[in-house]
Amino acid sequence: MNANQVKLLKETFKTIEPMADETGELLYTKLFEIDPSLRPLFKGDIKAQGRMVFTAIGLAIAGLDKPEAMNDQVRSLGSRHVNYGVQPRDVNTFGAAFLWALEQTLGPAFTPEVKDAWISAYGVLSVAMRRATA
Known part of the structure; x- marks a missing residue:
């Protein structure tokens, strides 16, 4: 991820955060x-689950400046999800639903650049999650 993508992620998360329940x-x-x-x-409760997802995303976004610490958190999250029965392939399915939900929430603000930034961020997160669920 480049500096502009990190900036876009932080900016758009500020927009999404107040609508985390609905987006979840x-x-x-x-x-x-x-x-x-x-x-x-x-x-x-799915509403509570959505809130937890966006809390975790918020922590990940805040940790973009410290990728080593973020990777440790994501690996830990992935390990917990193994106990819930999550499979590595489910990470991709979740990613597709996540990007769709962001697009619905952000509307016209979900520009191609913003989409690319979120795809890049999810790519980083999903690699760590897949490693933990493999």
Whole structure:
């Protein structure tokens, strides 16, 4: 990720953060639409789950300046998700639903540059998650 992408991530996260509950619901609705077999992995309140996702994303965004620490946090998150039954392939499915939810929330602000920045960030995060779930 380059400096401009980091800037775009931080800026757009400020827009998304106040709408984390709604964006989280969009995310999980889309996730279960893409792959209904994932629904049983999420036994709790989806609104609360969405909030947790965006809290974790916020921590990851804040840690972009310290990638080593961020990678440790993401690996730990991935390890926990193995216990929930998450498979490496599910990381890609989640990523597709996540990007879709961001696009819905940001609307016209989800420019090609913003999309590329989020794809790049999710790529970094997903590599660490996949390593932990493999």
